[in-house]
Amino acid sequence: MDNKLEIINEIDKIFEEAQKSLNSAKDLNELDISFRFFTGKKGRLTEIMHNIRLYSTEEKKIVGAKSNEVKNTIEFIYNARKNEFSGAEQKKFLNRYRVDLTIPGNYIERHHKHPITAVLEEASDFFSSMGFEIVEGPEIETTYYNFDALNIPADHPARDVWDTFYLLNGLVPRTHTSSVQVRTMEKKSPPFRVIAPGRCYRYEAVDATHLFMFNQMEGLFVDKNVRLTDLKGILEETVKNLLGARKTRFRPAFYPFVEPGLDLDIECVFCGGRGCGICKNTGWIEVIPCGMVHPNVFKYAGIDPQEYRGFAFGMGFDRIVMLKYSINDLRLLYHGNLDILNQF
Ligand code: DAH
DSSP states (O other): OHHHHHHHHHHHHHHHHHHHHHHHOOSHHHHHHHHHHHHSTTOHHHHHHHGGGGSOHHHHHHHHHHHHHHHHHHHHHHHHHHHHHHHHHHHHHHHHTOOOTTSOOOOOOOOOOOHHHHHHHHHHHHHHHTTOEEOOOOSEEOHHHHTGGGTOOTTOGGGGGGOOOOOTTSOEEOSSTTHHHHHHHHHSOSSEEEEEEEEEEOOOOOBTTBOSEEEEEEEEEEETTOOHHHHHHHHHHHHHHHHOSOOEEEEEEOOTTEEEEEEEEEEOTTTTTSOOTTTTTSSEEEEEEEEEEOHHHHHHHTOOTTTOEEEEEEEEHHHHHHHHTTOSOGGGGGSOOHHHHTTO
16 A cells, blocks of 8 residues: 555656646747656656556556546646647747738729720721621732732832832832732632731831821722722721711722722811811811722732722721821820820
């Protein structure tokens, strides 16, 4: 029985020491070491529990119960302190990677397409709805497609109108999208309707209405019985669609690749036809040069002019955008100035 008392005292002592040691641990590591020292495989309490088999049944009961109780209490203290430490660790972590949900988010501005792109898409949709296909041609072009095949031979004075930059290899940055006409006719067999939007280049002094680089949209309609009235109907509808209901007029004009050639004018959007600086006091603004495809152009393209007819047009696209939004200086469209562009 003495023996028993001694061992109970011993267990009490171990408990006191364990309690002290666990409570004074400064971090998780120290805590673990001290926990193992008392309850680990070779821990002091474990040793006592191990030797329990040496006692009588009655002693076993008492010592067993006591040491279990102490072991549980030690475990309880250990867990409590462990939580304390990991809470602190977690706090440290959270402080370092803190997410402040109250900070207002970054404002993402919504933008829109450039007015030229937007109107180009609008026009493409409109022509598609009338059965036109969208085709493209190269921006660097041969003089053949840019001039000769359009009935503008090298010695023809009309060639001066489209005088341009020449590359050293003899090619030209195309001066108009009309260069896509013969290219298209060579590839497609009639009937067909196409539009060819794209950039063009000219040797121009830059001012409010002239740029050395600009956008055009060419149109070409070839079929057996195409007539001037088809041209008029479709182009008047085009103006109505792109620029709204406006007074229009057709006037004769000369372009080597059409016969007859015409200019479609609209009543000046700036002065309402009264005459102003922009319409040069005529009250009219030219918007779509056009005409019936010249037989020579058909010949160049290998299409029989006896069998087929066609009409063509080539609108200065930047000009359409200018008129649509009453912009009085073309250069504004190319400056990329958001104060201007955000207004559309
Ligand atoms: N290509 C001409 C130019 O840039 C415009 C033009 C006139 C195109 C009459 C045509 C047309 O298709 O029929 O000045």
